[in-house]
Amino acid sequence: MDVPGLCLFFGVIVPSLAVVSFFGGFAWKAIGWARSPVPFHIPITCGQQRSLPWIRSNRLDNPHTPMGAALRVALAVLLFRPLLRNTMTEIYAGPKLTYAPSRWLWLFAVMFHWSMLVIVLRHLRLFVEPVPAWVLTLQRFDRFFEVGHPVIHASTVLFVLGLGLLLLRRLSSPQLRYISILNDYFPLFLLLGIGATGTLLRHYSNSDAAAIKEFVMGLVTLSPLAVSGIPALFYVHLFLVSVLLAYFPWSKLMHMPGVLMSPTLNLANNSRAVRHVNPWNPPVGVHSYAEYEDEFRGRMIEAGLPVDKL
Amino acid sequence: MAVNVKPDQPEYYNHEQLTQIDYRPPAQAWESRPVTIRPGSFLHPAKPKGASSLGLPHPRQWSPMDEDWKLPADWKEIIITGMKERLEKYRSFKIFMDTCVRCGACADKCHFFIGSGDPRNMPVLRAELLRSIYRNDFTLTGRLLGTLAGGRELTVDVIKEWFAYFYQCTECRRCSVFCPFGIDTAEITMMARELLQLVGVSVNWIIEPAANCDRTGNHLGIQPHGMKDTLEFFADEIEELTGVRVNVPINKKGAEILFVTPSGDLLADPGTYTCMGYLALFHEIGLNYTWSTYASEGGNFGLFSSADLMKRLNAKIFAEARRLGVRWILGGECGHMWRVVHQYMDTMNGPADFLDVPVSPVTGTRFSHARSTKMVHIAEFTADLVKNGRLTLDASRNDRLRVTFHDSCNPARAMGLIEEPRAVLKSVCRNFFEMPEETIREKTLCCGGGAGLGAGENMEVRLRGGMARGLAVKHVRDAHGVNRLATICAIDRVTLTTVCDYWAPGVKVAGLHELVANALVMKGQKKRTHDFRHEPLDPES
Structure with a gap:
């Protein structure tokens, strides 16, 4: 290894530790969840159950098969479907309550999460050689303004806009400000920082994409190289990404795997048809019929009720 | 307010006052805001008789209005051990403690929040009452950073707050319908109530029945x-x-x-x-x-x-x-x-x-x-x-x-x-x-x-x-x-x-x-003139 000083620290050591924290922490946390059993079958049902053949059941929101439940989770993950139901409750003199549809959170969340996914996938061009054809296709579809060079991607615009709006939403609503903790603001600012440095790197610095790729390829092949022509801004970007990766498993960002494992969403509503087993089902003392009859036998006989023991 | 009407009667409450609801939260952070326990707002604690007959821990005579709730000496340890045990037994509990992003979609879905404007009745905050303790005692960041990571120390006031607010949840699950991750407040309330029961804090309206x-x-x-x-x-x-x-x-x-x-x-x-x-x-x-x-x-x-x-x-x-x-x-x-x-x-x-x-x-x-x-x-x-x-x-x-x-x-x-x-x-x-x-x-x-x-x-x-x-x-x-x-x-x-x-x-x-x-037309019935409440079917006759 012949990488000098600061470059070694910000270019190799920090990202390596971050990757270890990310994968290690992610696995530790998710395995930790998986180690706790799901003792009871507790899906939240929306819409009609499957019961009588002539009543149409709601297969998407009240699935009765594991496949249906998987589809429900997929729609929650990919389309944030529960947020489409969102309403805003208001009270007026009278008194009168109204529940107006409110889909801003859905919109901002979709903007941010989907653009982030596209951006992460676009970055594969720096990690893989040769660059897969589908990554190039994705980039082509992501073009926003054809004018100028390099082109501005739609995902870049939506990412920054989505994050900004999520932050604005959190700051402008008194209720949201009240429930927010540091952990809610930190990732927003971090991601905005990552977006800003990334955009600057691409559009305003004299960065040499080939040099960056050479450096990144050195990292991922575990043989870091000293590469010239890499701007300091790149190390800032890389550092912020490292912080995000390191922070991820220890934070609310774990909602990503959490939604997949949530027993209220990923179980089918079939608990009367298929028995769900609780591995720790504890024995409990039940007041037995015999004890009950012993206490009330005289009165039962008097009342003409049948008894087991005369 | 009518004379001789008590807080357990609906007539005690004035419509105007009840509907003066401000959904904007107060200036003071909830963590430091004292909980008000006043007549009309809380359930009577379980009487020792019912609790003992079910073999529940720490049956005793106590009142939520008192300063001293006569908690067992090792109450803190009991709660923390109880939480640990339940985190190991319920995946739902673990995941619901870890995944909330406080997006606020649930906030105005709770009927208790709608009717009171009390911020602790926002489902997200109701869960935070427990989650803050979880972060403090069970997560790495909470142990290292404490309040910076949203942690909060478990005190007697927290127990009082839990009693007040986990008995202002009807486990109805309306909020979870709107939650993007299906976080179920009913599940969280059930956990909190189990924990409270471990230190002998439960309500008579549940234990006696x-x-x-x-x-x-x-x-x-x-x-x-x-x-x-x-x-x-x-x-x-x-x-x-x-x-x-x-x-x-x-x-x-x-x-x-x-x-x-x-x-x-x-x-x-x-x-x-x-x-x-x-x-x-x-x-x-x-x-x-x-x-x-x-x-x-x-x-x-x-x-x-x-x-x-x-x-x-x-x-x-x-x-x-x-x-x-x-x-x-x-x-x-x-x-x-x-x-x-x-x-x-x-x-x-x-x-x-x-x-x-x-x-x-x-x-x-x-x-x-x-x-x-x-x-x-x-x-x-x-x-x-x-x-x-x-x-x-x-x-x-x-x-x-x-x-x-x-x-x-x-x-x-x-x-x-x-x-x-x-x-x-x-x-x-x-x-x-x-x-x-x-x-x-x-x-x-x-x-x-x-x-x-x-x-x-x-x-x-x-x-x-x-x-x-x-x-x-x-x-x-x-x-x-x-x-x-x-x-x-x-x-x-x-x-x-x-x-x-x-x-x-x-x-x-x-x-x-x-x-x-x-x-229902029944075989052998006489001409029906009244419904099952003895009210005439035809009010004119």
């Missing part, structure tokens, strides 16, 4: 001969109204079906009319069934207290089905009873391999969706009868009623029993009007008195919690002249009576099978 269920089989403590008297009295009433003498089979071995319903319907109007409705219907279709005095409670107060207690009380239903040698079980109209039957019973006390897959003896319909648990909801059963034309119904007998339907939380959000009761309702009454879309089906609003909150002493909480439902009822009352609210929950029948009297006066509450019985 549970103790009664354990001993006498039902939450009201009705003994076997008393239950027989009650059912015979209903049979007399039915005979007076219809001219038909119905049979009342009790503890009958070899019956085909065991019928279990919440015992509240044996004692409290208007549930009693629903109970009479069952008797009339079962007689008319010639059902070979039996009531049980041992398993005389479908409702399960264990659900509001702890999983172990839930299992213990629920075990009686299968045990009695086995003893009586029935083929399957039919369950009456109840909300949380069906949460337990549908989502817990088979897991806790099954497999019910000694029973048969339920088949309607009248229509031959096989209820294969209940093929494992072998228990069918009466709305499913009656909907099947109606669909197959096996009932002669004269819906005109309900013509003076203009009816709306309240979806009860648990059948709606833990089952999806939505269309069955509507199908029955539409066949027995001709004036049916839905409440606004955002307040029914899976978005239904709670009565404000479920999950052990239906007591008197917490009346302010109940009226505030019932406000959203009450105003939706008022809306259809004013728009369509609705005067009857039908519902399939015994708790609703009691609590919504209070809610409607307060927020939508003029609307009375009825069970589904009361309306069925009104319309």
Whole structure:
């Protein structure tokens, strides 16, 4: 290894530790969840159950098969479907309550999460050689303004806009400000920082994409190289990404795997048809019929009720 | 404020004051904001007698109004150990502690928040009451960074806060419908209540009924001969109204079906009319069934207290089905009873391999969706009868009623029993009007008195919690002249009576099978002049 000083620290050591924290922490946390059993079958049902053949059941929101439940989770993950139901409750003199549809959170969340996914996938061009054809296709579809060079991607615009709006939403609503903790603001600012440095790197610095790729390829092949022509801004970007990766498993960002494992969403509503087993089902003392009859036998006989023991 | 009216009476509360609600949170952060415990806002603690008879830890005499709650010396250790144990036993608990992003989608979905504006009643914050302790004691960042990472130290004030706010949650699950991750506040409330119970902090409205269920089989403590008297009295009433003498089979071995319903319907109007409705219907279709005095409670107060207690009380239903040698079980109209039957019973006390897959003896319909648990909801059963034309119904007998339907939380959000009761309702009454879309089906609003909150002493909480439902009822009352609210929950029948009297006066509450019985044409009946409430069918005559 012949990488000098600061470059070694910000270019190799920090990202390596971050990757270890990310994968290690992610696995530790998710395995930790998986180690706790799901003792009871507790899906939240929306819409009609499957019961009588002539009543149409709601297969998407009240699935009765594991496949249906998987589809429900997929729609929650990919389309944030529960947020489409969102309403805003208001009270007026009278008194009168109204529940107006409110889909801003859905919109901002979709903007941010989907653009982030596209951006992460676009970055594969720096990690893989040769660059897969589908990554190039994705980039082509992501073009926003054809004018100028390099082109501005739609995902870049939506990412920054989505994050900004999520932050604005959190700051402008008194209720949201009240429930927010540091952990809610930190990732927003971090991601905005990552977006800003990334955009600057691409559009305003004299960065040499080939040099960056050479450096990144050195990292991922575990043989870091000293590469010239890499701007300091790149190390800032890389550092912020490292912080995000390191922070991820220890934070609310774990909602990503959490939604997949949530027993209220990923179980089918079939608990009367298929028995769900609780591995720790504890024995409990039940007041037995015999004890009950012993206490009330005289009165039962008097009342003409049948008894087991005369 | 009227004189001599106490905080446990609805009249104590002024409409104007209750509806002056500001949804904007106060300036002071919730972590440092003291909890106000005042008459009308809290439930009485469990009396030592009930708690001891169930063998619950640390039974004692104490009052929430006192400074000292007489917690056991090692209360802190008990709570932390209890949390650890539950994190290991419930994946839901772990995931719900870790994944919330505080997006706020749930915030204004809780009927207690809607009716109070109290920020701790936002479901997200209700969960944070527990989550802040979790972060402090169970996460790496919380241990290292404390309050910076959203952690909070466990103090006696936290216990007081938990008591106040986890008993201002009815485990109705409305918020979780809107949560992008399905975080279920009911699950979190159940965990918190279990933890509180470990240090002897529980409420009498739950523990005393549970103790009664354990001993006498039902939450009201009705003994076997008393239950027989009650059912015979209903049979007399039915005979007076219809001219038909119905049979009342009790503890009958070899019956085909065991019928279990919440015992509240044996004692409290208007549930009693629903109970009479069952008797009339079962007689008319010639059902070979039996009531049980041992398993005389479908409702399960264990659900509001702890999983172990839930299992213990629920075990009686299968045990009695086995003893009586029935083929399957039919369950009456109840909300949380069906949460337990549908989502817990088979897991806790099954497999019910000694029973048969339920088949309607009248229509031959096989209820294969209940093929494992072998228990069918009466709305499913009656909907099947109606669909197959096996009932002669004269819906005109309900013509003076203009009816709306309240979806009860648990059948709606833990089952999806939505269309069955509507199908029955539409066949027995001709004036049916839905409440606004955002307040029914899976978005239904709670009565404000479920999950052990239906007591008197917490009346302010109940009226505030019932406000959203009450105003939706008022809306259809004013728009369509609705005067009857039908519902399939015994708790609703009691609590919504209070809610409607307060927020939508003029609307009375009825069970589904009361309306069925009104319309039911019975073989050998005399001319019907009165409904099951002894009210004339034609008010003009």
